[in-house]
Amino acid sequence: MPKDNIFISGRSLLIMPVILLVLASCNDSNSNSQKDEITEKTSEMSTFVIEREIENIGSSTAEELKAGSKKSNSVIEELGPGIQWEHSYVVDNKFYCVYKAKDESLIKEHARRVGVPANSISRVAAVIGPHTAE
Amino acid sequence: MPKYIIEREVPGIHKLNARERKAAALKSNRALSEVGPEIQWVHSYIIDNKTHCVYIASSKELIHKHAEKSGFPANKIREVSYILEPGTAEG
Numbered sequence: 001m002p003k004d005n006i007f008i009s010g011r012s013l014l015i016m017p018v019i020l021l022v023l024a025s026c027n028d029s030n031s032n033s034q035k036d037e038i039t040e041k042t043s044e045m046s047t048f049v050i051e052r053e054i055e056n057i058g059s060s061t062a063e064e065l066k067a068g069s070k071k072s073n074s075v076i077e078e079l080g081p082g083i084q085w086e087h088s089y090v091v092d093n094k095f096y097c098v099y100k101a102k103d104e105s106l107i108k109e110h111a112r113r114v115g116v117p118a119n120s121i122s123r124v125a126a127v128i129g130p131h132t133a134e
Numbered sequence: 135m136p137k138y139i140i141e142r143e144v145p146g147i148h149k150l151n152a153r154e155r156k157a158a159a160l161k162s163n164r165a166l167s168e169v170g171p172e173i174q175w176v177h178s179y180i181i182d183n184k185t186h187c188v189y190i191a192s193s194k195e196l197i198h199k200h201a202e203k204s205g206f207p208a209n210k211i212r213e214v215s216y217i218l219e220p221g222t223a224e225g
Contacts, residue, residue, distance in 0.1 A: 047179070049179050049181055049186055058215040058216075059215075060216075062216070065216055065218055065222065066222055066223060068218075069218050069219075069220070069222040069223035070223035072223075073220055073223050076220075085219070085220050086219070087217055087218060087219040088217070088218040088219070089137070089139050089188070089214045089216075089217055090214065090215045090216040090217070090218065091139060091212035091213060091214055091215060092212065092213075092215070094212070096139055096186060098179070122181035122182060122184075123181065123182075124179045124180065124181055125148040125149075125180045125181065125182075126148075126150075126155060126180045127177055127178070127179055127180070128155050128158070128159055128177065128178050128180065129159070129175060129176065129177035129178065130159065130162075130163055130166075130175050131159075132155055132156055132158075132159035133156055133159035133160040133162075133163050
């Protein structure tokens with residue numbers, strides 16, 4: 001059976017009404033749904049900084065980096081909406097990449113499929129800038 | 135002016151609340167205005183015990199000067215060669 005059809009199995013169809021019922025009753029007793037929605041969204045996707053150590057990456061040509069970006073984009077598409085690439089800073093021997101992802105495992109899997117290292121993966125607690133002082 | 139990534143090791147920085155982050159940003163802004171117009175703070179990612187900061191500056195010396203005045207260490211300073219994003223693949 002193709003992977004996409006797994007949710008339409010007979011068993012899932014039987015369970016579905018029960019899940020919907022439970023969700024509906026949770027919603028009824030929830031007096032602060034807006035707050036919960038925000039919490040849910042934040043817990044779904046976190047921002048991560050990923051360091052990839054690659055010798056002399058800063059000396060790459062624009063064409064090489066374009067090819068690498070293309071490969072990364074195609075793997076992100078394969079992995080689905082749980083992982084998004086924001087941007088990457090290239091320095092002499094390293095990439096500092098900013099990603100949004102549901103969890104670290106998707107970042108590791110992306111790195112494995114693209115064929116690049118993920119030497120450190122750090123969850124971002126906050127993003128601040130000059131405006132934070134205002 | 136070149137862009138830089140600065141790694142600052144600051145124990146406990148990820149535990150700051152919004153008010154404390156505001157105070158830290160204010161301290162950094164004050165040091166920036168003392169160092170002059172040839173250094174600009176773009177933004178910073180706070181991770182466990184560390185920040186990764188993006189700055190625009192005419193030299194690394196100004197980044198060191200800002201670190202001294204603000205009290206936030208600049209443990210590593212790296213010049214950015216390129217910035218990539220999903221659109222880079224199409225350009």
